Amino acid sequence: xxxxxxxxxxxxxxxxxxxxxxxxxxxxxxxxxxxxxxxxxxxxxxxxxxxxxxxxxxxxxxxxxxxxxxxxxxxxxxxxxxxxxxxxxxxxxxxxxxxxxxxxxxxxxxxxxxxxxxxxxxxxxxxxxxxxxxxxxxxxxxxxxxxxxxxxxxxxxxxxxxxxxxxxxxxxxxxxxxxxxxxxxxxxxxxxxxxxxxxxxxxxxxxxxxxxxxxxxxxxxxxxxxxxxxxxxxxxxxxxxxxxxxxxxxxxxxxxxxxxxxxxxxxxxxxxxxxxxxxxxxxxxxxxxxxxxxxxxxxxxxxxxxxxxxxxxxxxxxxxxxxxxxxxxxxxxxxxxxxxxxxxxxxxxxxxxxxxxxxxxxxxxxxxxxxxxxxxxxxxxxxxxxxxxxxxxxxxxxxxxxxxxxxxxxxxxxxxxxxxxxxxxxxxx
Amino acid sequence: xxxxxxxxxxxxxxxxxxxxxxxxxxxxxxxxxxxxxxxxxxxxxxxxxxxxxxxxxxxxxxxxxxxxxxxxxxxxxxxxxxxxxxxxxxxxxxxxxxxxxxxxxxxxxxxxxxxxxxxxxxxxxxxxxxxxxxxxxxxxxxxxxxxxxxxxxxxxxxxxxxxxxxxxxxxxxxxxxxxxxxxxxxxxxxxxxxxxxxxxxxxxxxxxxxxxxxxxxxxxxxxxxxxxxxxxxxxxxxxxxxxxxxxxxxxxxxxxxxxxxxx
Numbered sequence: 093x094x095x096x097x098x099x100x101x102x103x104x105x106x107x108x109x110x111x112x113x114x115x116x117x118x119x120x121x122x123x124x125x126x127x128x129x130x131x132x133x134x135x136x137x138x139x140x141x142x143x144x145x146x147x148x149x150x151x152x153x154x155x156x157x158x159x160x161x162x163x164x165x166x167x168x169x170x171x172x173x174x175x176x177x178x179x180x181x182x183x184x185x186x187x188x189x190x191x192x193x194x195x196x197x198x199x200x201x202x203x204x205x206x207x208x209x210x211x212x213x214x215x216x217x218x219x220x221x222x223x224x225x226x227x228x229x230x231x232x233x234x235x236x237x238x239x240x241x242x243x244x245x246x247x248x249x250x251x252x253x254x255x256x257x258x259x260x261x262x263x264x265x266x267x268x269x270x271x272x273x274x275x276x277x278x279x280x281x282x283x284x285x286x287x288x289x290x291x292x293x294x295x296x297x298x299x300x301x302x303x304x305x306x307x308x309x310x311x312x313x314x315x316x317x318x319x320x321x322x323x324x325x326x327x328x329x330x331x332x333x334x335x336x337x338x339x340x341x342x343x344x345x346x347x348x349x350x351x352x353x354x355x356x357x358x359x360x361x362x363x364x365x366x367x368x369x370x371x372x373x374x375x376x377x378x379x380x381x382x383x384x385x386x387x388x389x390x391x392x393x394x395x396x397x398x399x400x401x402x403x404x405x406x407x408x409x410x411x412x413x414x415x416x417x418x419x420x421x422x423x424x425x426x427x428x429x430x431x432x433x434x435x436x437x438x439x440x441x442x443x444x445x446x447x448x449x450x451x452x453x454x455x456x457x458x459x460x461x462x463x464x465x466x467x468x469x470x471x472x473x474x475x476x477x478x479x480x481x482x483x484x485x486x487x488x489x490x491x492x493x494x495x496x497x498x499x500x501x502x503x504x505x506x507x508x509x510x511x512x513x514x515x516x517x518x519x520x521x
Numbered sequence: 522x523x524x525x526x527x528x529x530x531x532x533x534x535x536x537x538x539x540x541x542x543x544x545x546x547x548x549x550x551x552x553x554x555x556x557x558x559x560x561x562x563x564x565x566x567x568x569x570x571x572x573x574x575x576x577x578x579x580x581x582x583x584x585x586x587x588x589x590x591x592x593x594x595x596x597x598x599x600x601x602x603x604x605x606x607x608x609x610x611x612x613x614x615x616x617x618x619x620x621x622x623x624x625x626x627x628x629x630x631x632x633x634x635x636x637x638x639x640x641x642x643x644x645x646x647x648x649x650x651x652x653x654x655x656x657x658x659x660x661x662x663x664x665x666x667x668x669x670x671x672x673x674x675x676x677x678x679x680x681x682x683x684x685x686x687x688x689x690x691x692x693x694x695x696x697x698x699x700x701x702x703x704x705x706x707x708x709x710x711x712x713x714x715x716x717x718x719x720x721x722x723x724x725x726x727x728x729x730x731x732x733x734x735x736x737x738x739x740x741x742x743x744x745x746x747x748x749x750x751x752x753x754x755x756x757x758x759x760x761x762x763x764x765x766x767x768x769x770x771x772x773x774x775x776x777x778x779x780x781x782x783x784x
Binding site: 321324325328329330382383384387390391393394395397398399401402403404461462463 | 613614615616617618619620624628629630631633636637638640641642644645648
């Protein structure tokens with residue numbers, strides 16, 4: 093009965109379930125909304141999803157376009173290749189941390205310590221590599237592992253001892269900030285030598301072929317995975333997406349990737365930071381949606397009791413998710429340090445944490461758990477950094493920046509709460 | 522008629538269970554054969570849930586013997602019960618609202634191909650399973666939140682069938698359902714019997730019990746109060762066994778109005 097009444101097709105295009113028709117024996121409940129075959133069916137399905145509040149990334153994409161149009165009309169330098177390229181490099185640090193936050197939000201929890209942990213990672217690297225002269229790679233690995241350990245400790249106290257994640261990570265926020273200041277010592281700032289970490293955000297593949305090549309590989313890989321997946325589904329006799337749908341998505345992806353490639357090639361070329369960010373996004377998205385581990389994370393966000401009864405080791409998954417958040421906080425921290433080529437006392441403090449959480453949420457990850465993708469982090473951080481750069485171009489000071497970012501965040505969580513309500517009445521949440 | 526095996530799949534012999542000062546179960550006997558639906562009825566606090574939990578391994582028994590296919594077994598953990606082939610569907614269905622039907626059916630036992638979730642195979646098997654049980658849901662790829670109460674119940678039951686259990690325990694499967702949905706679930710219970718599963722059905726609803734059960738085992742205050750063949754027993758007889766024929770609200774009221782018992 094909870095099958096959504098409001099979205100019953102008004103034009104009377106209720107469709108017979110093709111499988112049931114083949115099976116023939118049982119009559120299909122006429123209220124059931126089953127997708128039409130072919131592309132037309134895809135459009136009706138899409139319309140129904142929108143009505144039911146299943147907006148996905150649509151609001152944030154529209155929001156991003158509006159933000160870009162506004163800043164471009166204020167200052168024609170905004171949509172130049174140089175500025176866009178800088179935005180995309182600047183967003184990687186925040187974006188990496190936001191990926192970890194997406195994992196935590198999927199559990200329906202929050203991690204307030206990621207800002208401080210990112211600062212600790214930058215400071216750890218600087219102290220080990222510069223002050224103590226440790227091998228750069230070793231220092232980098234240890235810095236990342238510091239983040240993993242910090243996250244695992246938070247996860248342990250939360251999952252095993254049962255302290256709310258909010259409180260644990262709030263304590264972590266203070267502790268790790270103090271820890272960072274302690275190891276940075278009296279000088280406060282340690283400048284980084286030219287090396288791997290500084291290269292993270294300063295290296296560009298200047299060969300034109302790099303950006304285009306990556307675009308070609310991405311588009312081809314997307315199409316092939318979709319196509320082979322469809323073939324397997326057809327062979328197994330289960331419904332697959334129409335080919336026209338896949339082609340449309342591929343064309344869309346191709347347009348975006350080549351547009352981005354052209355922009356990069358007009359400036360310094362393809363930034364290494366962006367390549368790494370995209371690689372991590374692909375990897376984490378794969379882990380969340382295609383592995384048993386990812387399924388467990390989503391299950392915990394849906395119902396802890398159901399997960400426990402299904403034999404999922406709830407504690408272990410929780411600890412691991414916080415360890416992942418800590419790891420990505422550390423990786424992000426290294427990118428932030430790389431951008432300014434120094435580890436300083438201000439790293440990971442102030443509004444930085446809020447920007448990270450805002451990025452994950454603005455991208456469309458639900459605060460209520462169980463809904464979201466790591467790609468959301470990319471969209472969200474694009475919005476946040478676009479606002480920062482746009483306002484900086486206009487010479488608007490930080491107070492106004494905070495207010496605007498706050499407003500955008502509020503709008504996003506309102507959208508989240510409202511769509512969740514709509515989804516509930518439409519029976520999809 | 523369905524073939525009923527000679528040796529019961531599950532037999533409880535003189536099972537007792539205490540919680541502190543409360544004797545929840547006393548010398549309870551119960552037999553369930555393959556291809557048989559046994560309804561377990563009784564008033565609130567009669568020990569139905571406790572009995573089911575002892576079988577499911579949630580509460581180990583204090584005294585007595587649990588026999589599985591004629592052999593005495595120890596059931597101390599939920600895993601023990603699962604390994605024997607006992608599947609339990611509790612009243613709160615324990616499904617994840619945000620995950621689709623396929624994901625829920627295979628939650629905790631995902632099929633993997635080279636370490637990666639094999640969505641195609643899981644979807645194919647889900648459809649196969651739902652088809653053999655004649656379960657109709659709009660799509661196996663929509664989140665559980667989109668399903669009605671009855672549909673969720675049948676998904677939960679279908680999930681218990683994935684491990685090919687010999688005995689399925691259903692705890693009040695129709696308690697929160699409408700007329701039509703109840704019929705769907707009862708149909709499913711009949712299909713389980715046709716496929717040779719033994720079924721223990723806990724229910725408060727006499728109409729449901731009469732509709733699908735072969736036998737009715739009545740519990741009263743933690744003790745057996747009779748096992749009846751459903752076809753040859755009237756509803757009144759079962760109810761009087763549940764309430765205690767000589768001592769129930771009706772007789773007490775009659776007595777009270779005669780002034781023999783003061784409250």
